[in-house]
Amino acid sequence: MAMATMSIRIPTNMTSHHLHSLLPRACKPFGSASHKTLRKSLKLVCRSNDLYEDEDYLIDAPVSVGDGFSFSGGKYSDEPSPSDEWFKQGKLVKAYPVGGAGEKAKDPVFGLTMGSGSQSSTDLFRWFCIESGNADNHKVILIHGLPSQAYSYRKVLPVLSKNHHAIAFDWLGFGFSDKPQPKYGFDYTLKEYVSSLESLINELAPDKFSLVVQGYFSPIAVKYASNHQEKIDNLILLNPPLTAKHSNLPSTLSVFSNFLLGEIFSQDPLRASDKVLTSCGPYKMKEDDAMVYRRPYLTSGSSGFALNAISRTMKKELKSYVEDAGTMLMDPSWKVKTTICWGQRDRWLNYDGVEDFCKNSNHKLIELPMAGHHVQEDCGEELGGIISEVIRKSRF
Numbered sequence: 029m030a031m032a033t034m035s036i037r038i039p040t041n042m043t044s045h046h047l048h049s050l051l052p053r054a055c056k057p058f059g060s061a062s063h064k065t066l067r068k069s070l071k072l073v074c075r076s077n078d079l080y081e082d083e084d085y086l087i088d089a090p091v092s093v094g095d096g097f098s099f100s101g102g103k104y105s106d107e108p109s110p111s112d113e114w115f116k117q118g119k120l121v122k123a124y125p126v127g128g129a130g131e132k133a134k135d136p137v138f139g140l141t142m143g144s145g146s147q148s149s150t151d152l153f154r155w156f157c158i159e160s161g162n163a164d165n166h167k168v169i170l171i172h173g174l175p176s177q178a179y180s181y182r183k184v185l186p187v188l189s190k191n192h193h194a195i196a197f198d199w200l201g202f203g204f205s206d207k208p209q210p211k212y213g214f215d216y217t218l219k220e221y222v223s224s225l226e227s228l229i230n231e232l233a234p235d236k237f238s239l240v241v242q243g244y245f246s247p248i249a250v251k252y253a254s255n256h257q258e259k260i261d262n263l264i265l266l267n268p269p270l271t272a273k274h275s276n277l278p279s280t281l282s283v284f285s286n287f288l289l290g291e292i293f294s295q296d297p298l299r300a301s302d303k304v305l306t307s308c309g310p311y312k313m314k315e316d317d318a319m320v321y322r323r324p325y326l327t328s329g330s331s332g333f334a335l336n337a338i339s340r341t342m343k344k345e346l347k348s349y350v351e352d353a354g355t356m357l358m359d360p361s362w363k364v365k366t367t368i369c370w371g372q373r374d375r376w377l378n379y380d381g382v383e384d385f386c387k388n389s390n391h392k393l394i395e396l397p398m399a400g401h402h403v404q405e406d407c408g409e410e411l412g413g414i415i416s417e418v419i420r421k422s423r424f
Contacts, residue, residue, distance in 0.1 A: 110316045111323035118158035124227035126213040133209035156204035157197040161189030170196040173243025177203035183408025201334030216337040242266035247349035271381040275347035278376045284339035294332035297325035308376045309400010366391040371399030
């Protein structure tokens with residue numbers, strides 16, 4: 029594996045004993061610095077305990093002043109990468125006002141002012157959006173799950189573009205969208221996500237559209253849909269949390285909510301992207317795809333801190349949002365045509381109770397035997413065809 033680099037700005041009075049207490053066991057400094065004051069720039073090798081056990085990536089980069097958690101260099105910056113090509117296909121859309129007093133964001137560990145790449149815009153947040161198909165056709169908005177990116181729909185977009193105008197976007201805190209730090213304009217509450225989604229959709233789809241949403245962000249989309257039923261032709265949920273058994277995050281995600289340990293693990297690109305995306309189903313990640321998913325964590329510490337914040341919010345609020353979503357979908361007044369697609373090899377959400385839920389709510393259930401939690405990764409082209417057919421049947 030090629031080298032990537034990161035600078036970690038350490039207070040000058042921190043000793044190696046303190047550093048070792050902060051770092052995961054997989055991180056080992058080169059050489060011996062026992063009981064000596066550390067310099068500000070450290071050279072480290074980080075190893076993933078579970079993935080790529082024989083491969084290292086280097087952490088040692090003099091980067092932008094003030095950002096103690098930025099990565100640069102290595103094959104991620106020497107030449108164009110798959111993430112660069114993906115970014116070129118999209119655009120930034122401004123939506124949802126930036127809150128707070130307009131102060132420069134600081135990292136939550138050392139309180140250092142973060143670099144420009146970790147700062148949000150000053151007026152409206154920037155959302156990375158990618159679209160495909162004729163803009164005059166029926167719009168289909170695709171929402172990724174936790175933790176993922178719009179990139180997860182790369183195989184779905186070409187299929188939908190034949191007859192629809194498909195738009196996928198990165199949530200705030202993910203991918204190429206703004207990643208505001210908590211207390212600096214966005215606190216990653218689920219209520220804020222509902223409000224920000226409304227603001228973005230007003231920019232993307234002023235008229236009627238169909239909405240596709242995956243995984244743990246589904247209750248947010250259901251809440252939005254309940255307030256705008258007249259705008260939505262179809263709501264298609266991909267492995268959403270529906271029952272009481274789905275109200276808790278799996279350990280692979282909840283670890284990011286832990287005090288201190290969460291901050292450390294969320295800065296590990298392999299743990300924050302590769303491990304979580306491949307632990308929830310049969311998905312086997314190719315290196316080119318992994319480079320796109322890792323890129324946010326390799327370019328700014330803000331990505332990790334955002335993951336840390338949303339994981340803590342989900343741990344506190346997911347149960348009530350799942351219950352509310354279930355109540356809304358069961359309500360006789362629910363008018364949005366709803367389809368639930370379920371990858372049966374999901375290792376995070378149990379299938380028990382899903383079939384009964386769909387029967388009792390009178391919503392259509394489509395099972396995908398070979399897909400896991402991230403259905404769009406495992407069966408992208410097939411899912412694109414399913415979405416197209418669901419929309420075709422409901423519209424005609």
